[in-house]
Amino acid sequence: MKKISLIGSTGSIGEQTLDIIRSHPDQFQLVGLSFGNNIETGMKQIVEFQPAMISCSSKEGADKIKQQLQYTATVLYGKEGLIEVASYGAADILVNAVMGRIGLEPTLRAIESGKDIAIANKETLVTAGHIVTELSKKMGVRLIPVDSEHSAIQQCLHENSHKDVSQLILTASGGSFRDRTREELKDVTVDDALKHPNWQMGAKITIDSATMMNKGLEVIEAKWLFDMPYEKIDVLLHKESIIHSMVEYIDGSILAHLGTPDMRVPIQYALSEPNRLDLKGGERLKLWEVGALHFEKMDYHRFKCLQLAFDAGKQGGITPTVLNAANEMAVSLFLEGKISFLQIEDFVDRALDEHKALSSPTLEDIVGVDEETRRIVLSYIN
Numbered sequence: 385m386k387k388i389s390l391i392g393s394t395g396s397i398g399e400q401t402l403d404i405i406r407s408h409p410d411q412f413q414l415v416g417l418s419f420g421n422n423i424e425t426g427m428k429q430i431v432e433f434q435p436a437m438i439s440c441s442s443k444e445g446a447d448k449i450k451q452q453l454q455y456t457a458t459v460l461y462g463k464e465g466l467i468e469v470a471s472y473g474a475a476d477i478l479v480n481a482v483m484g485r486i487g488l489e490p491t492l493r494a495i496e497s498g499k500d501i502a503i504a505n506k507e508t509l510v511t512a513g514h515i516v517t518e519l520s521k522k523m524g525v526r527l528i529p530v531d532s533e534h535s536a537i538q539q540c541l542h543e544n545s546h547k548d549v550s551q552l553i554l555t556a557s558g559g560s561f562r563d564r565t566r567e568e569l570k571d572v573t574v575d576d577a578l579k580h581p582n583w584q585m586g587a588k589i590t591i592d593s594a595t596m597m598n599k600g601l602e603v604i605e606a607k608w609l610f611d612m613p614y615e616k617i618d619v620l621l622h623k624e625s626i627i628h629s630m631v632e633y634i635d636g637s638i639l640a641h642l643g644t645p646d647m648r649v650p651i652q653y654a655l656s657e658p659n660r661l662d663l664k665g666g667e668r669l670k671l672w673e674v675g676a677l678h679f680e681k682m683d684y685h686r687f688k689c690l691q692l693a694f695d696a697g698k699q700g701g702i703t704p705t706v707l708n709a710a711n712e713m714a715v716s717l718f719l720e721g722k723i724s725f726l727q728i729e730d731f732v733d734r735a736l737d738e739h740k741a742l743s744s745p746t747l748e749d750i751v752g753v754d755e756e757t758r759r760i761v762l763s764y765i766n
């Protein structure tokens with residue numbers, strides 16, 4: 385029985401993780417649960433899974449939970465609560481399904497506590513990949529990919545194949561506006577941007593897919609998860625999201641991972657690997673129904689955020705932290721209706737232009753620059 389702590393339980397990845405735990409009660413047990421402000425959904429999850437360690441964002445939320453609790457559990461709140469759930473001693477593995485840089489400190493504390501981490505929270509790897517990977521090596525813990533592309537790549541690699549890889553090929557759907565020109569992006573609405581053609585996901589990542597920043601973050605995520613130089617990471621437009629990613633080897637062979645666009649597949653694999661479990665309620669891929677798969681060379685001018693992310697990743701040091709923080713703030717302003725879609729990339733570009741380079745940043749540097757970058761981006765609209 386694998387004991388699981390889950391942070392970000394009320395989100396898209398969180399709810400699908402609970403679906404996997406629910407469908408395999410003989411394999412998995414939820415012992416720790418953390419969410420933000422969605423007390424109603426969180427409370428339903430608590431009643432169903434009865435975790436011993438619980439946390440939410442606010443004291444008021446924690447008080448509400450304590451009033452309704454029908455069994456004995458520890459209920460915490462805020463950043464400390466999030467960290468306690470992430471590093472909970474009774475858990476074998478942490479599923480990190482929070483959105484954004486907020487996941488960094490919980491990840492580091494979970495690694496320090498010796499837990500393997502199934503990581504969906506790509507922003508943590510983007511902002512502090514060198515710290516997270518060094519600490520995990522030192523502690524002998526594993527970072528197991530949940531992101532569909534990285535799960536696919538992991539499944540196309542095998543022991544000792546690293547030296548024979550010529551390229552990791554990340555596939556990109558193109559997001560909600562893939563068939564529009566840059567000119568046509570000027571007046572797009574939040575509602576339009578939230579309509580991803582293939583995946584049902586949280587709001588922030590859906591906007592990132594539309595700007596192609598999601599793929600940019602994934603390039604940096606791949607660099608850290610697979611210890612691969614940027615020169616060996618490529619992105620290919622593939623509008624069907626059936627091939628989740630590929631690995632090309634030095635002899636020209638390409639191994640690909642195919643499946644329906646269902647995040648429960650990589651989540652379940654991250655929890656069960658190297659074994660595989662029946663995906664209960666999962667649809668099988670019927671290739672005769674798909675008929676044809678399409679691929680296009682990436683246009684880095686059309687999808688400028690991808691170029692910004694590649695450049696920031698290559699520059700390294702503090703620059704990916706600036707990219708991520710500026711993007712998180714700009715996307716949140718877009719979702720609040722305060723800026724236009726194309727201003728997201730403008731704001732990220734401007735923050736990158738104005739930032740001061742710093743090599744080998746410490747955790748303190750990263751937290752400081754993250755906060756400062758958010759303030760700077762906010763000042764662009766005031």
Ligand SMILES: NC(=O)C1=CN([C@@H]2O[C@H](COP(=O)(O)OP(=O)(O)OC[C@H]3O[C@@H](n4cnc5c(N)ncnc54)[C@H](OP(=O)(O)O)[C@@H]3O)[C@@H](O)[C@H]2O)C=CC1
Pocket residue numbers: 391392393394395396397398418419420421422423440441466481482483484486504505506507530531532583584585586587588589647
């Ligand atoms: N959704 C998907 O299919 C995929 C997502 N990912 C990545 O996984 C991560 C999660 O994405 P997704 O599930 O879509 O995001 P959602 O926005 O749907 O969920 C985010 C979760 O994080 C919680 N949360 C947010 N802020 C805090 C906080 N300050 N303290 C505690 N909890 C907090 C939210 O709680 P609450 O709502 O209660 O406030 C919610 O449970 C992202 O990094 C994303 O890029 C990667 C691949 C696919």
Ligand SMILES: CC(=O)[C@@H](O)[C@H](O)COP(=O)(O)O
Pocket residue numbers: 531532533555556557558559583589592593594598599647
């Ligand atoms: C499901 C998943 O992993 C997302 O990151 C997905 O890849 C988004 O799709 P695109 O970024 O390719 O539009």
Ligand SMILES: [Mn+2]
Pocket residue numbers: 531532533602
């Ligand atoms: Mn992905």
